Amino acid sequence: MSTAIIDARGWQSSFDLKTGEKVDPESDAQRIVKEVLQKHPYPGDMDKGSNRWVSDTAFELIDKYMPRFVFLSYAAQYFSLRYTPMTDEARSSIIAGAFREAERFAEVSGYTTIIVGTGDMTPLIDNIDITRLDGLALCTNWSARYAGLYEPSDKDMTLLSSHPFIEKIVPREEVVRLFNGSPDQALRVPEFLMVARRGYAFKALSPTMKTPVMIPSDNFTVPVSLPGSEISDITCIRGEIEKLISDRNIALIILEGAGINDFPLPYRSCSNGKEWFSYETGDAQYLTISTGEHRFFDYPKGYKYYDETDVNNDFPFSGYFKSIPENTFASSFPERSIAVGNKSMFMHMVTGADISIECFSRNMFNQGTMAVIHRDNK
Amino acid sequence: MYTVSDGEIRERFPHRWSACSTSVIESMPFYHVHPGSRCLTIGTAGCNFRCSYCSNAHIAKEDPELQQAKMFNIPPDELVAMAKRMNCRSIVFNVNEPAVSIPSLIELSREAEKAGIMTGCLTNGYMTEESADILASIFSFFNISLKGLSDSFNKNFIGISSSKPVLRNIKRLAKDRYIEITTPVIQGENDNELNNMAEFIAGINPSIPWHVFRLLPEDEMKDEDYPDINFIDNALTEARKKLPYIYFHNFVGSDWVNTICPACGDVVIERFSLGCGGDKLKTDHTIEGCCKSCGSEIHLLSRNLK
Ligand code: SF4
Numbered sequence: 001m002s003t004a005i006i007d008a009r010g011w012q013s014s015f016d017l018k019t020g021e022k023v024d025p026e027s028d029a030q031r032i033v034k035e036v037l038q039k040h041p042y043p044g045d046m047d048k049g050s051n052r053w054v055s056d057t058a059f060e061l062i063d064k065y066m067p068r069f070v071f072l073s074y075a076a077q078y079f080s081l082r083y084t085p086m087t088d089e090a091r092s093s094i095i096a097g098a099f100r101e102a103e104r105f106a107e108v109s110g111y112t113t114i115i116v117g118t119g120d121m122t123p124l125i126d127n128i129d130i131t132r133l134d135g136l137a138l139c140t141n142w143s144a145r146y147a148g149l150y151e152p153s154d155k156d157m158t159l160l161s162s163h164p165f166i167e168k169i170v171p172r173e174e175v176v177r178l179f180n181g182s183p184d185q186a187l188r189v190p191e192f193l194m195v196a197r198r199g200y201a202f203k204a205l206s207p208t209m210k211t212p213v214m215i216p217s218d219n220f221t222v223p224v225s226l227p228g229s230e231i232s233d234i235t236c237i238r239g240e241i242e243k244l245i246s247d248r249n250i251a252l253i254i255l256e257g258a259g260i261n262d263f264p265l266p267y268r269s270c271s272n273g274k275e276w277f278s279y280e281t282g283d284a285q286y287l288t289i290s291t292g293e294h295r296f297f298d299y300p301k302g303y304k305y306y307d308e309t310d311v312n313n314d315f316p317f318s319g320y321f322k323s324i325p326e327n328t329f330a331s332s333f334p335e336r337s338i339a340v341g342n343k344s345m346f347m348h349m350v351t352g353a354d355i356s357i358e359c360f361s362r363n364m365f366n367q368g369t370m371a372v373i374h375r376d377n378k
Numbered sequence: 379m380y381t382v383s384d385g386e387i388r389e390r391f392p393h394r395w396s397a398c399s400t401s402v403i404e405s406m407p408f409y410h411v412h413p414g415s416r417c418l419t420i421g422t423a424g425c426n427f428r429c430s431y432c433s434n435a436h437i438a439k440e441d442p443e444l445q446q447a448k449m450f451n452i453p454p455d456e457l458v459a460m461a462k463r464m465n466c467r468s469i470v471f472n473v474n475e476p477a478v479s480i481p482s483l484i485e486l487s488r489e490a491e492k493a494g495i496m497t498g499c500l501t502n503g504y505m506t507e508e509s510a511d512i513l514a515s516i517f518s519f520f521n522i523s524l525k526g527l528s529d530s531f532n533k534n535f536i537g538i539s540s541s542k543p544v545l546r547n548i549k550r551l552a553k554d555r556y557i558e559i560t561t562p563v564i565q566g567e568n569d570n571e572l573n574n575m576a577e578f579i580a581g582i583n584p585s586i587p588w589h590v591f592r593l594l595p596e597d598e599m600k601d602e603d604y605p606d607i608n609f610i611d612n613a614l615t616e617a618r619k620k621l622p623y624i625y626f627h628n629f630v631g632s633d634w635v636n637t638i639c640p641a642c643g644d645v646v647i648e649r650f651s652l653g654c655g656g657d658k659l660k661t662d663h664t665i666e667g668c669c670k671s672c673g674s675e676i677h678l679l680s681r682n683l684k
């Protein structure tokens with residue numbers, strides 16, 4: 001059983017991650033984690049101390065649990081770049097700050113670090129309003145480039161195919177073929193996947209979120225920093241970790257919103273997708289990195305998320321995740337692993353680490369922190 | 379929001395929506411309205427309050443004119459068609475104050491009624507008697523915010539001189555509409571009023587569900603401490619004797635989101651609390667709206683008021 005320990009800012013409780021039933025924490029790992037959560041309250045997604053919180057929490061957990069593999073995600077700069085209008089200088093300084101935090105982690109911890117940028121951001125030029133079609137068009141707030149389309153009328157197709165901001169409309173079969181999907185996987189892929197041109201974002205039904213000023217660019221390659229490595233695709237990162245970890249401790253660090261344009265370290269330019277599809281910052285990209293295989297189908301772009309999240313009560317504290325993703329590196333690594341990140345309801349699923357700590361935010365409102373213990377028997 | 383032209387009051391931005399999305403009814407929150415059902419959620423822009431902690435300040439407090447570029451422009455028949463397409467049982471106005479967009483909402487409710495879709499709203503309850511009557515004709519279920527009783531609290535945190543109009547409108551809406559009530563608690567400011575609020579609600583109808591929210595300090599209160607959960611839980615001890623359906627939540631993992639049968643004490647509806655508009659039904663144990671253990675009727679919109 002995986003246990004979730006939630007710290008709702010000064011009030012802790014423990015749950016079975018899958019059922020949401022309360023559990024009494026007993027193990028050493030659970031006690032350690034409760035202490036760490038209490039000592040490190042989350043300052044907020046856009047707070048200046050948000051990335052520092054990731055490192056400091058990780059240091060504490062390393063000290064107490066002594067993992068051989070650490071998976072960190074620094075995302076504060078992504079939230080700030082996305083929502084706060086700023087000058088180029090301010091933007092560079094924010095990204096530089098995220099790198100400094102990653103380097104501080106590397107220096108203090110002594111772990112060999114693999115640093116991956118999730119891709120450049122680009123200014124939002126305009127939205128593509130897909131709310132008034134005869135058919136149904138869906139995308140999530142965090143996806144800009146892709147939207148799903150269901151039961152479009154001929155009028156919809158004429159309008160969308162000639163839309164100047166839409167790059168491509170790909171039928172389901174072609175999407176499934178691209179990622180070698182099974183018939184079961186195909187069921188959750190939208191009838192058509194729409195792809196926006198760089199700088200344009202789909203605007204579908206959504207709750208009140210702030211309007212972005214920058215969105216992920218079409219990042220067909222992303223930077224990966226690992227001196228001495230020859231890798232050329234994000235699917236190869238897992239293999240590198242497997243090779244290197246035999247004789248040293250490894251930290252895999254994901255820097256969100258950092259791409260080739262802003263990467264100050266030596267890096268390899270790695271493929272970040274397939275043919276016309278490039279990963280945006282999000283679960284599919286993280287899972288591809290942590291499993292070493294393309295993971296488009298876990299939560300396909302433009303899928304009918306509400307049909308799954310409204311009805312399925314499993315994993316109530318895991319956002320849209322409805323099962324623990326299989327085949328992540330940390331889930332099969334026989335030695336100790338941890339993950340820390342300022343990505344809410346996310347790290348414990350995409351990393352598979354023994355212990356993960358993440359912020360718990362909803363619509364970027366700070367609700368506290370959550371730790372998940374998948375294993376405590378190592 | 380409204381403007382006056384040629385001696386007539388007109389809505390400034392009809393059918394412009396700041397939000398249009400789907401959610402489950404528990405996350406509004408409505409705990410006793412068709413548990414587990416899906417709703418289409420909508421909002422406009424502007425508000426007649428200026429709560430210092432507003433979590434939607436960028437919509438409620440900003441000039442609606444400046445927000446138009448990012449608004450959805452969807453006519454009522456299309457909104458209703460969307461709700462049907464996404465299998466929504468109701469449409470719920472839940473972002474800002476519905477009283478600032480009455481003409482659009484009248485049109486929407488007409489379309490919704492034709493399609494057999496219920497409409498509900500969250501409101502701060504601060505409006506004229508005439509407006510309350512109009513809202514009652516638009517919506518069949520309400521969650522009314524009872525923010526504080528004292529004049530000083532209302533002046534300092536809400537920007538109004540008195541809670542009297544809100545209390546009057548709660549009574550009025552409870553007469554022929556289904557209502558739930560929500561109170562965000564600011565520790566040290568309105569927790570001392572919890573018993574009086576409970577008495578007021580019980581005086582109208584003790585079956586009214588009351589959501590006591592741990593305040594999420596946002597906007598002007600962004601740097602304030604979050605209220606202490608155990609402290610507020612204790613402060614509700616007396617109130618719980620007056621009202622059987624008290625919920626204490628708006629934080630992840632709350633223990634106080636289940637419905638307990640007032641007659642036998644069994645848990646009749648279980649929920650998950652994710653805080654900040656993320657609550658969810660876990661299991662509804664009622665049988666045709668009654669407790670499965672003792673058969674007592676549970677106060678639910680699905681059963682009592684159709
Ligand atoms: S009534 Fe609600 S929307 Fe209006 S200012 Fe207060 S909290 Fe914000």
